[in-house]
Amino acid sequence: GVAGVSTEPTMGDDLASGEDQKKTGPVEELSNELREEVVREALVWATLHGAVVGDKNHERSGSSPGVGIVHVPLALLPTPFSRAAFTQALDLATHYNTLVDRVSQDTQFLHEALAQTRKADSFTGRLMDIYDQVNAEGITQDIQLGLHRSDYMLDMATGALLQVEMNTISSSFAGLGDLTSKLHRYLVGRFGQELGLSVENVPDNSAADNFAEGLGKAWLEYGDPNAAVLMIVYGKETNMYDQHWLSFKLYESFGAKVIRRTFAEVTAEAKLDDKRRLVIGEQPIAVVYYRSGYSPDDYLSDSDWDARLLMERSTAVKCPSISYHLVGAKKIQQELAKPGVLERFLQDKEVVAKLRESFAGLWSLEGDGNDQILEEAVAKPEGFVLKPQREGGGNNIYGKDVATTIKKLKQEELAGYILMQRIFPAVNDSYLIRDGVWRTAKIISELGIFGTYLRNGKKEVLNKQAGHLVRSKVADSDEGGVAAGYGVLDSPYLV
Numbered sequence: 101g102v103a104g105v106s107t108e109p110t111m112g113d114d115l116a117s118g119e120d121q122k123k124t125g126p127v128e129e130l131s132n133e134l135r136e137e138v139v140r141e142a143l144v145w146a147t148l149h150g151a152v153v154g155d156k157n158h159e160r161s162g163s164s165p166g167v168g169i170v171h172v173p174l175a176l177l178p179t180p181f182s183r184a185a186f187t188q189a190l191d192l193a194t195h196y197n198t199l200v201d202r203v204s205q206d207t208q209f210l211h212e213a214l215a216q217t218r219k220a221d222s223f224t225g226r227l228m229d230i231y232d233q234v235n236a237e238g239i240t241q242d243i244q245l246g247l248h249r250s251d252y253m254l255d256m257a258t259g260a261l262l263q264v265e266m267n268t269i270s271s272s273f274a275g276l277g278d279l280t281s282k283l284h285r286y287l288v289g290r291f292g293q294e295l296g297l298s299v300e301n302v303p304d305n306s307a308a309d310n311f312a313e314g315l316g317k318a319w320l321e322y323g324d325p326n327a328a329v330l331m332i333v334y335g336k337e338t339n340m341y342d343q344h345w346l347s348f349k350l351y352e353s354f355g356a357k358v359i360r361r362t363f364a365e366v367t368a369e370a371k372l373d374d375k376r377r378l379v380i381g382e383q384p385i386a387v388v389y390y391r392s393g394y395s396p397d398d399y400l401s402d403s404d405w406d407a408r409l410l411m412e413r414s415t416a417v418k419c420p421s422i423s424y425h426l427v428g429a430k431k432i433q434q435e436l437a438k439p440g441v442l443e444r445f446l447q448d449k450e451v452v453a454k455l456r457e458s459f460a461g462l463w464s465l466e467g468d469g470n471d472q473i474l475e476e477a478v479a480k481p482e483g484f485v486l487k488p489q490r491e492g493g494g495n496n497i498y499g500k501d502v503a504t505t506i507k508k509l510k511q512e513e514l515a516g517y518i519l520m521q522r523i524f525p526a527v528n529d530s531y532l533i534r535d536g537v538w539r540t541a542k543i544i545s546e547l548g549i550f551g552t553y554l555r556n557g558k559k560e561v562l563n564k565q566a567g568h569l570v571r572s573k574v575a576d577s578d579e580g581g582v583a584a585g586y587g588v589l590d591s592p593y594l595v
């Protein structure tokens with residue numbers, strides 16, 4: 101209901117029908133007046149501290165800063181999450197950073213692993229073409245900056261922490277996720293007594309500072325104080341404040357300035373000078389940070405692809421470089437899960453074992469020996485997710501559609517997908533607030549762990565577990581993307 105007036109029927113009651121869901125979380129303890137007070141404090145805190153997004157109902161909200169602003173979709177209170185699993189996820193971060201960097205340097209592996217996919221999926225094909233072109237010409241810049249987010253779900257049946265995916269491009273919400281932790285620490289600190297919660301169970305977060313540090317240290321490694329950071333963005337971006345948090349902290353901590361451009365503006369304003377340095381207008385660029393370019397929809401014409409290639413050929417540090425972008429492909433995630441493949445990149449057996457135990461079931465549709473798993477996926481589709489080579493949310497295939505899609509795919513299309521074990525996390529009770537309106541809901545949550553990695557040639561400058569994010573969604577919805585409008589920002593309550 102509207103903050104202060106509980107108008108809507110509470111979702112919780114409807115879904116209680118017969119499901120023996122373990123009721124967890126503080127939701128049932130909230131009396132009306134306490135809930136109204138906590139909701140009001142949450143909304144005021146979020147607004148005052150910049151935990152905001154553009155309001156999609158306001159036509160200028162994505163293009164004019166300060167206009168059409170609304171608080172970020174939120175879980176009112178942090179959601180219970182296993183302390184052991186949280187610690188395990190944090191511990192994996194530096195190892196996943198290293199894995200991405202090692203795989204990115206193995207041209208033969210990338211070619212072998214993506215040979216079929218580049219033919220089956222034209223987007224991957226275009227990325228591979230750029231990869232081949234810059235390799236043929238000779239890499240101009242071996243400073244690699246990764247600002248990653250490795251997403252996990254805690255499988256209720258086995259208690260296993262399983263990786264959903266590794267994001268190596270445009271990993272959102274270091275800014276807003278950090279703030280959500282701070283908001284929940286404020287609310288639990290202020291109302292913990294009545295809520296029966298303690299702030300020690302709400303871990304602090306420094307994702308925004310860590311991502312700004314990654315950008316800042318890459319800018320320093322480039323070594324030109326007059327050069328700027330170029331952020332590649334959408335013309336209309338309702339998640340701009342998550343991006344501006346990083347720009348502001350980067351300037352505050354390092355003095356580096358960020359300029360924002362779309363691919364079209366890069367086409368109009370960019371050139372390479374005689375040393376292949378990237379210049380936008382008169383402004384030299386030290387780092388290119390992509391917050392667009394992860395979906396084929398982001399390339400509206402060949403000139404956008406030319407802009408990507410031009411930036412890739414330049415001496416600017418790309419985040420991600422084309423090779424880091426490719427390592428984040430779902431096909432690579434699936435190939436890395438094959439027996440013996442991790443050992444190609446990592447020597448430490450314990451590390452290999454830790455990473456491998458975080459892999460969910462992952463299978464290709466094409467190639468040898470998969471008939472049995474394909475039959476199982478057609479017979480029991482609810483146990484699987486079918487994933488195209490797409491980022492940005494809203495693309496995965498669930499339920500019966502898994503079976504119908506597998507049956508209708510042509511042989512040459514199979515390598516454009518991967519099949520993954522569907523993970524069933526615990527269901528929790530929560531209050532979700534969107535546009536100032538709260539509602540109770542049964543939610544499932546996904547934990548993202550940010551990682552920052554910077555290597556300059558042989559020198560590893562940075563390799564950090566860089567903070568966390570929880571995104572929650574109504575338990576019966578398949579998609580969970582916040583930017584895509586399904587999920588809310590949340591944080592873990594360690595139990």
Ligand SMILES: N[C@H](CCC(=O)N[C@@H](CS)C(=O)NCCC(=O)O)C(=O)O
Nearest residue numbers: 270271272339391491492581582583584
């Ligand atoms: N609007 C763009 C959105 C960029 C984007 O979609 N990033 C993907 C990884 S590729 C992602 O992190 N998705 C999880 C956050 C969610 O749930 O929406 C931006 O913020 O720059």
Ligand SMILES: [Mg+2]
Nearest residue numbers: 265267491492
């Ligand atoms: Mg993703």
